[in-house]
Amino acid sequence: xxxxxxxxxxxxxxxxxxxxxxxxxxxxxxxxxxxxxxxxxxxxxxxxxxxxxxxxxxxxxxxxxxxxxxxxxxxxxxxxxxxxxxxxxxxxxxxxxxxxxxxxxxxxxxxxxxxxxxxxxxxxxxxxxxxxxxxxxxxxxxxxxxxxxxxxxxxxxxxxxxxxxxxxxxxxxxxxxxxxxxxxxxxxxxxxxxxxxxxxxxxxxxxxxxxxxxxxxxxxxxxxxxxxxxxxxxxxxxxxxxxxxxxxxxxxxxxxxxxxxxxxxxxxxxxxxxxxxxxxxxxxxxxxxxxxxxxxxxxxxxxxxxxxxxxxxx
Amino acid sequence: xxxxxxxxxxxxxxxxxxxxxxxxxxxxxxxxxxxxxxxxxxxxxxxxxxxxxxxxxxxxxxxxxxxxxxxxxxxxxxxxxxxxxxxxxxxxxxxxxxxxxxxxxxxxxxxxxxxxxxxxxxxxxxxxxxxxxxxxxxxxxxxxxxxxxxxxxxxxxxxxxxxxxxxxxxxxxxxxxxxxxxxxxxxxxxxxx
Amino acid sequence: xxxxxxxxxxxxxxxxxxxxxxxxxxxxxxxxxxxxxxxxxxxxxxxxxxxxxxxxxxxxxxxxxxxxxxxxxxxxxxxxxxxxxxxxxxxxxxxxxxxxxxxxx
Numbered sequence: 299x300x301x302x303x304x305x306x307x308x309x310x311x312x313x314x315x316x317x318x319x320x321x322x323x324x325x326x327x328x329x330x331x332x333x334x335x336x337x338x339x340x341x342x343x344x345x346x347x348x349x350x351x352x353x354x355x356x357x358x359x360x361x362x363x364x365x366x367x368x369x370x371x372x373x374x375x376x377x378x379x380x381x382x383x384x385x386x387x388x389x390x391x392x393x394x395x396x397x398x399x400x401x402x403x404x405x406x407x408x409x410x411x412x413x414x415x416x417x418x419x420x421x422x423x424x425x426x427x428x429x430x431x432x433x434x435x436x437x438x439x440x441x442x443x444x445x446x447x448x449x450x451x452x453x454x455x456x457x458x459x460x461x462x463x464x465x466x467x468x469x470x471x472x473x474x475x476x477x478x479x480x481x482x483x484x485x486x487x488x489x490x491x492x493x494x495x496x497x498x499x500x501x502x503x504x505x506x507x508x509x510x511x512x513x514x515x516x517x518x519x520x521x522x523x524x525x526x527x528x529x530x531x532x533x534x535x536x537x538x539x540x541x542x543x544x545x546x547x548x549x550x551x552x553x554x555x556x557x558x559x560x561x562x563x564x565x566x567x568x569x570x571x572x573x574x575x576x577x578x579x580x581x582x583x584x585x586x587x588x589x590x591x592x593x594x595x596x597x598x599x600x601x602x603x604x605x606x607x608x609x610x611x612x
Numbered sequence: 613x614x615x616x617x618x619x620x621x622x623x624x625x626x627x628x629x630x631x632x633x634x635x636x637x638x639x640x641x642x643x644x645x646x647x648x649x650x651x652x653x654x655x656x657x658x659x660x661x662x663x664x665x666x667x668x669x670x671x672x673x674x675x676x677x678x679x680x681x682x683x684x685x686x687x688x689x690x691x692x693x694x695x696x697x698x699x700x701x702x703x704x705x706x707x708x709x710x711x712x713x714x715x716x717x718x719x720x721x722x723x724x725x726x727x728x729x730x731x732x733x734x735x736x737x738x739x740x741x742x743x744x745x746x747x748x749x750x751x752x753x754x755x756x757x758x759x760x761x762x763x764x765x766x767x768x769x770x771x772x773x774x775x776x777x778x779x780x781x782x783x784x785x786x787x788x789x790x791x792x793x794x795x796x797x798x799x800x801x802x803x804x805x
Numbered sequence: 806x807x808x809x810x811x812x813x814x815x816x817x818x819x820x821x822x823x824x825x826x827x828x829x830x831x832x833x834x835x836x837x838x839x840x841x842x843x844x845x846x847x848x849x850x851x852x853x854x855x856x857x858x859x860x861x862x863x864x865x866x867x868x869x870x871x872x873x874x875x876x877x878x879x880x881x882x883x884x885x886x887x888x889x890x891x892x893x894x895x896x897x898x899x900x901x902x903x904x905x906x907x908x909x910x
Contacts, residue, residue: 365700370646400744401670408677414684415653422646422687425698437684444681461670461744582802589803622811629818632852636825636845640833652841655822659852662815663872666859671872675851678876682883689887690837693900705834707903716828723820732809737864750866751873758870762877769881776888779895 303464304398305391318396322383325532326525328562332569333528348528355521363424363514371423375519377416378526385409386533390463390540392554402463403451406537410447410493413530414440417495417502417511420523424514432510436502438580439492442587443499447489449595450482454541457602457611463537467545469611476542478605481598483542485591487568490534492583494527497572501580535564625665632658645690645697653683670744812860815852822849834901836893840886847882850875 305314330348335341388395388402399405414437421433455461457479458469466475476483492499495511503510515523539545539560546553605611635654642648656679663672691697706712740746751759785795826845833839851872858868893899 365698367644367646367698370650373650399669399673400742401673404670404673404677408673408680411677411680415650415680418684418687419646419650434688437688440681440684578802581799585801585803625811626814629815632848633818633821633825636822636848639841639845640825640829640838648838648841652844655845655848659822659848662818662852663855666855668855668858668869668872671851671855671869671876675876678880682880685887686837686841686883689890693837693890693894694835705838705901706832707834709832712828712832715831716824716826719827720820720824723823724817727813727816727820732812733861735808735860736862739859739863743863743869746866747869747873750870755866755870758874762874765881766877769884773884773888776885777891 303394305394305396308394314396318386318391319383321391322386322529322533323525325386325536325561325565326382326528329528329531329535329565329569330524332565333573336569336573352521352525355517355524358517358520360519361514361516363426366425366514367423370419372519374416374419374421374423375515375522377412378420378523379529380526381409381412381416382526382529382533385530386536388463389533389536390467390545391557393464393467393546395463398462398464401461403455403461403466406463407448407451410530411444413493416526420515421502421511426514428507428509428513429511431507432502432504432513435504435507435510435580436495439495439499439501439583442580442584443489443492443591446485446587446591446595447493449592449599450479450485450489451541453479453482453595453599453602456599456606459606459611463540466541467547470544471547472611474542474544478610479542479598479602481594482602483538485595486542487534487538487564490531490538491568491572494531494534496527496531497568498575498578499583500577504577531568532561532565535568536561538564621665625662628658628661628665631655632662643696643702645694646687649683649687649690652686653679656680656683667739667743670747808860812856815856815860819849819853819856822846822852834903836886836890836900836902839902840883843882843886844879847875847879 305318308314309317327348331345334347335344338344385406387397388399388405395402397405417436418433421429421431421436423429454466454475457475458466460466491497495502501510503512507513512520512523536557539557543560543564545560546557548556632655635651635658638651639648639655642651657676660672660676663675782790785797786792823846826842826849829842829845830839831842833842854868854872854875862868890900893905899905
């Protein structure tokens with residue numbers, strides 16, 4: 299066990315918070331650059347393109363609509379990257395987290411639930427038909443993935459015997475959780491794509507409703523929403539690496555490097571597969587979520603619970 | 613966090629307390645239904661923040677989680693049922709406002725008098741190292757009956773809510789003699805039938 | 806500041822939430838707004854339960870269990886409220902409590 303349990307104890311509060319925020323932004327940039335590389339098929343310049351696009355959005359003049367709900371609109375746009383960074387607060391970095399609570403997994407889930415409200419606000423704010431439709435689509439999609447995602451997190455908690463992410467890491471020293479919880483792992487990663495409205499779950503921003511929630515966004519607002527989405531994907535990839543792929547465990551290399559490599563692998567898989575699948579309609583995903591994934595994840599939790607009783611993880 | 617009763621912790625809790633009541637009042641003041649819903653969410657999040665300061669991490673995050681989802685769904689219902697969802701045409705939809713205000717203020721006054729006149733007992737024991745574990749062991753051990761009741765109540769709610777909310781039964785889906793091979797649903801769903 | 810004073814302040818905030826919620830639940834005409842008033846009352850219960858646990862008996866889980874029960878009551882209230890709203894709206898296009906006054910027994 300390390301001497302200090304949390305990052306603030308090791309580095310001080312402000313440096314630790316800044317470091318986690320920087321990690322979040324870096325992860326977001328990695329997601330954007332990977333996406334660029336997958337889209338264009340060229341790795342060259344892919345790392346610079348997100349920075350260039352961000353600078354352009356920062357300078358762009360804000361476009362507005364007739365009678366928007368400015369307060370709620372701005373609130374939703376700011377909330378998106380904030381929630382993404384807050385969800386990163388419970389992801390272990392070098393074996394420690396920024397925030398050591400007794401319910402890290404629920405914290406992570408709560409940040410993702412707050413995203414429901416934030417994204418709906420982004421859709422509601424501009425007083426625009428397409429944007430609001432996108433917001434509604436996200437809620438419908440949320441109803442589909444929320445329960446399976448919760449059961450996937452419950453499975454991890456049962457396996458580790460704790461809701462702390464650091465305990466989850468410690469419980470995986472022998473065997474990665476992905477081996478005994480494949481269903482939970484797949485559901486978690488798919489839910490990551492779903493709550494970042496990414497890949498096959500991009501219906502809230504689909505082209506058939508002219509970009510949905512992002513239809514009326516411009517300038518800083520668009521930057522905030524796109525950055526929040528990318529950081530959320532990156533943070534969840536880091537979380538998936540910590541919860542299911544053993545986090546920083548691995549031979550030869552130092553722990554943080556292993557965690558980074560696993561996170562990059564999850565990001566690459568998410569982006570590469572996500573870009574190759576068609577967008578699913580939310581009304582279809584709801585039925586699949588409730589009729590297929592809920593029973594499957596419950597079975598998965600049952601299997602893990604039995605394994606815990608036999609002392610498999612001890 | 614409040615254990616040491618430090619100045620900044622008390623100040624933070626005081627600000628959150630004022631925020632929770634202020635956004636609670638805002639719920640019934642603002643015209644826009646979306647704003648009313650999210651003012652209520654703000655009130656819940658402020659209370660969740662106070663619970664966080666009281667070292668009730670699990671209850672705080674669960675409050676935030678449940679109430680956010682609830683408010684997001686509520687916003688949909690609001691806009692579905694209210695005639696003036698965005699508050700673009702201010703209108704009042706209240707009845708007996710004066711009497712209600714008297715009842716509300718009266719309830720507050722009675723409670724406040726009780727709160728400030730009772731001789732409160734001092735803390736009877738020490739705080740547990742992990743409040744989440746304490747709660748978990750209680751509802752899976754000494755207080756399991758509560759958990760069982762909650763489970764049955766929620767299950768009954770799911771059934772009753774679905775029965776009340778849907779107007780379609782099996783005869784609508786499978787025909788008068790229940791012989792249709794695939795159900796006639798307005799939304800096809802994602803699974804092959 | 807003593808612990809008792811902080812407890813009293815927190816309970817007063819909770820009482821404020823109950824008062825505001827009661828006013829809303831009694832004065833609003835729309836069913837959904839009535840439900841929001843009830844939710845505010847329960848919000849006060851959450852706060853009071855948490856404060857009582859911390860300042861009176863943190864070694865016992867009872868206050869925490871009470872907060873869980875209050876959360877469940879909120880969820881049940883909301884689900885049944887929406888279901889009833891949908892049902893009565895489907896039956897007679899009513900979304901205000903005054904228009905359903907004939908339902909009183």
